[in-house]
Amino acid sequence: MIASATFDPILRTEHLGRTVKDKVLIQDVNFEVHAGEVLAIVGPSGSGKSSLLRLLNRLDEPTSGTVYVEGKDYRQIPPRVLRRKLGLVNQRPYLFPGTVAQNLQFGPQQHGECLSQESIEKLLGCVGLKGYASRDVANLSGGEAQRVSVARTLANSPLVLLLDEPTSALDDTSKLEVESSIQNVVHDQGLTCVLVTHDTAQAARLATRALLLEGGRIVRVGPINEVLHA
């Protein structure tokens, strides 16, 4: 029993696919993500990386196959519960008007929970933004906004963190700040993470395994160095 709980994948896709108006976005994708690992999904623009992440968060519906979360078909999990378990951080932060604290409160409030001031500060500490709780999000830099977005997703205590090109819209300095926050969260807290990036250097810095996607299909999957340098 113990061995099974330890080695069973936390996330597994089975023949996952999505076709829209005869256009194949994702086709027959099979992979596993184990607890505590960081899987990078890499590939050229238009290869289906973001489409795959949207399927994992069930923002889009698969037209074939499915995803298993802790061994359970995710179509049997209520979408709102599933989305809290598989927390998604978008390329753009899309912060809601108001303060940083209000943004962090948003997720827990959706299921009737109230985040304590202490929890808010702890989450902000994880992304290097201690003392930012009362700031208006309109006055944040791009990098700060993205780090608030990461903290906002973490406020839901996700099982897996899904990161969709979290630094692609940022300058180099902000990019390193966000990367450092992700490293802090993922490595220090042992959070399972699926990272979509077109930046192979970033994938090498953050991930342990990689999956190369081309034309919506998996070309290679394995240890990061093997996939990136094959």
Next chain:
Amino acid sequence: MLRFFFNNQLYLGLAQAFVAALAAISVVLLARKRGIHLESETLIAMVRGLVQIVAVGSVLLLLLRSPRWTGGFLLAGMIVAAGATSARRAKGMAGAFRVSAWSIALGAGSIIALMTWLGVIDTAITSLVPVGSMLIANAMNTNGLALNRFRSDVLAHTGEIETALALGAEAKNSVSPYLQASFEASLIPAIDSLRSLGIVWIPGLMAGMLLSGARPVYAAIYQFVVLAMIFAASGLTSLVSTLLIRDRIFTAAQQLSLQPGR
């Protein structure tokens, strides 16, 4: 000036229509210079409007002499036509016609029924149909504005909406700011009409009442009554249509189906 050239009322009317249409076409051409293309939509709307009103005008006397019970059928027909017209403002939104028709029926229809029952609208077909049609037409405009604004707002904010969904928000909560903005924006014309009554405009109905012998004060008060009914009908229509359309832009798995380019 036109009266100088035309003695025959029919020819005068056609000349007046031509001049008015020319003014409208000039505006369309000015808009075209700024890259705004309304040519075909405006031309079709003008031709349709003219043909429809001439067709109704030719049988209006007959209609107004019909028995009282036919008024309900006429108004029901108007509601269906209004639903089809305003649904065009909600391209890409599934079930826009049903939503529009039901909303106008519930919004304008219920206010007409209630006000007729209370004696605010006379049951005579000569009163019920013109006043009812005013309520339906305004409800149609409000519904079109609400759906159009909601559609634009959702398409412009898919990122924010999907972020809210990804954080575990209920579908209805993820669009509530846009729903509220659409409702408020759709009622601007009705509120402004009430606000400017008697100062910016004097409705044609008042002039008609005065000419048919009503006391000026009663005619004036009744204008307020009509505008208040228009506001109630429009507001109720907008409230119902935004609520109904909200549920139609999400799938059963709470995925946003109204997306740019889909």
